[in-house]
Amino acid sequence: MGYTKEQRLVEYRRLVVAGLCPSCYKPAGDTVKCEVCRMRHSASKRKKNKECGVGRYNVTRTHYHMTPSEITKVCGMYLTERKSIAVIAAELNRPRSRIRNALVAGNAEIRTHKEVWASTDTRKQFDARPRPVRRSWKGGKRKTKAGYVHVWVNDPNHKRGGRYIFEHRLIWESTNGPLPRGWIIHHINGIKDDNRLVNLVACHKRDHASMWRFVCAHIQHLERELAELKTDVEAMRRQLTRDTKF
Numbered sequence: 177m178g179y180t181k182e183q184r185l186v187e188y189r190r191l192v193v194a195g196l197c198p199s200c201y202k203p204a205g206d207t208v209k210c211e212v213c214r215m216r217h218s219a220s221k222r223k224k225n226k227e228c229g230v231g232r233y234n235v236t237r238t239h240y241h242m243t244p245s246e247i248t249k250v251c252g253m254y255l256t257e258r259k260s261i262a263v264i265a266a267e268l269n270r271p272r273s274r275i276r277n278a279l280v281a282g283n284a285e286i287r288t289h290k291e292v293w294a295s296t297d298t299r300k301q302f303d304a305r306p307r308p309v310r311r312s313w314k315g316g317k318r319k320t321k322a323g324y325v326h327v328w329v330n331d332p333n334h335k336r337g338g339r340y341i342f343e344h345r346l347i348w349e350s351t352n353g354p355l356p357r358g359w360i361i362h363h364i365n366g367i368k369d370d371n372r373l374v375n376l377v378a379c380h381k382r383d384h385a386s387m388w389r390f391v392c393a394h395i396q397h398l399e400r401e402l403a404e405l406k407t408d409v410e411a412m413r414r415q416l417t418r419d420t421k422f
Contacts, residue, residue, distance in 0.1 A: 248282065250282065251279060323369060348373070359379065359380055362376070364395055365396055
């Protein structure tokens with residue numbers, strides 16, 4: 177019968193107090209494990225992380241040390257070109273903390289939050305700054321559980337720098353103007369991710385609930401028949417072209 181968890185813990189503490197390695201029972205000195213076991217453990221862990229792509233092997237690390245010439249360049253971009261810390265960090269591929277430390281080392285006066293947003297070029301820099309690629313980023317589009325499409329729109333007045341809005345509403349309002357209060361955008365054929373302008377119509381909520389259910393079913397049936405007819409016509413055209421050659 178093997179040791180229980182409590183017995184293994186007691187044995188582990190006894191070996192540590194005695195200055196012995198819990199793996200090979202050799203003298204370990206001031207550390208928990210001896211030098212050989214500790215190096216073997218670290219090497220196996222690095223190999224596993226490299227194979228699985230986790231830890232520091234997940235992303236490409238760059239050298240973040242700032243030379244005096246780079247500090248001068250950062251201060252020039254910040255003071256002369258009036259670029260923000262986020263824009264400079266994205267252009268130089270450096271963390272924002274390193275850019276801020278470089279400005280402090282160069283004795284540059286860091287602008288406050290109100291001074292940053294009071295600048296006329298802040299919005300242009302915010303919209304034009306390069307975005308880092310994240311795991312959760314899907315190009316600014318995502319699909320909701322209900323089947324609608326969300327699109328990311330930059331908005332510097334928002335607390336997150338932007339927000340997700342419905343794609344069908346964005347397309348309709350870009351052509352027809354703001355949507356009236358109490359109105360919604362309806363998909364004519366009932367397909368929620370078919371956001372063509374010809375497939376969108378604005379209606380009041382009460383009208384949408386009363387009549388559009390049956391209209392959508394009929395339109396979907398007509399679209400399926402139209403697709404079948406187009407396929408048949410294309411097949412007949414190819415057959416006619418083949419017969420005329422011979």
